Amino acid sequence: MSDDVTRARVAALVPAAGRGERLGPGAPKALRELAGTPMLVYAVKALASSPLVDVVVVAAPSEHIDDVRALLDRQEFSADVSVVAGGETRSESVARALIGLPDDVDVVLVHDAARPLVPVETVTAVASAVRGGHPAVVPVVPLVDTIRSFNEDDAIGPTVSRDRLRAVQTPQGFTRDVLQRAHAEVDAPVTDDAGMVESLGIPVHAVAGHEEAFKVTRPLDVILAESVIARRRVR
Numbered sequence: 398m399s400d401d402v403t404r405a406r407v408a409a410l411v412p413a414a415g416r417g418e419r420l421g422p423g424a425p426k427a428l429r430e431l432a433g434t435p436m437l438v439y440a441v442k443a444l445a446s447s448p449l450v451d452v453v454v455v456a457a458p459s460e461h462i463d464d465v466r467a468l469l470d471r472q473e474f475s476a477d478v479s480v481v482a483g484g485e486t487r488s489e490s491v492a493r494a495l496i497g498l499p500d501d502v503d504v505v506l507v508h509d510a511a512r513p514l515v516p517v518e519t520v521t522a523v524a525s526a527v528r529g530g531h532p533a534v535v536p537v538v539p540l541v542d543t544i545r546s547f548n549e550d551d552a553i554g555p556t557v558s559r560d561r562l563r564a565v566q567t568p569q570g571f572t573r574d575v576l577q578r579a580h581a582e583v584d585a586p587v588t589d590d591a592g593m594v595e596s597l598g599i600p601v602h603a604v605a606g607h608e609e610a611f612k613v614t615r616p617l618d619v620i621l622a623e624s625v626i627a628r629r630r631v632r
């Protein structure tokens with residue numbers, strides 16, 4: 398890791414401070430291993446390997462910050478990587494990572510540590526779309542299941558046509574001023590940064606996501622992730 402980030406223009410923030418309770422008991426999710434390597438290392442490597450990313454800032458669980466620093470110090474990354482303490486919510490973790498970004502960063506990506514296998518090409522596509530003039534960019538994928546809405550009493554409602562629905566992944570990309578404004582002004586219960594930015598009235602642009610950018614949430618996702626890693630190793 399290095400403190401020399403003076404030439405940076407694109408930063409990637411990695412909220413990694415979640416507990417990962419749906420994955421079962423154990424270490425915080427970002428530190429759980431996939432094929433012997435902590436999930437966070439894959440995520441940081443994917444971001445740092447994009448030719449457009451200069452700086453990566455990880456928001457780590459505050460009680461594990463020294464372990465995370467030591468873990469990342471042992472790796473070779475092709476971007477500057479630093480670690481800050483995360484917060485009580487995802488959006489607080491992102492806000493903490495935003496503080497102290499170098500002045501010359503003008504594009505900021507936000508990527509969940511829980512999506513460790515995002516292809517580098519997806520990271521680059523999001524960053525280029527922001528550089529190309531879109532102030533807010535999300536990667537999306539089609540849905541495979543039939544979707545139904547349910548009413549407040551949990552009674553089954555109508556099928557929602559999936560043709561017009563997409564699942565939103567990360568990294569999401571923003572101009573720095575837009576993301577900073579959203580974190581300063583929006584206090585709504587949203588699950589991602591694009592939701593916050595949209596509530597400022599700023600349009601969100603979609604690019605193609607990737608099936609390997611899935612979120613590792615449940616035990617079955619670990620099996621899937623390890624299969625993807627094994628397949629990448631034999632290529």
Ligand code: C5P
Pocket residue numbers: 411412413414415416426427456483484485486487488490491508509510511512614
């Ligand atoms: O809980 P969820 O799966 O939505 O978390 C998405 C991402 O946000 C994960 O990478 C998790 O580590 C991160 N997070 C965080 N700080 C929190 C809660 C979640 O950085 N307090």
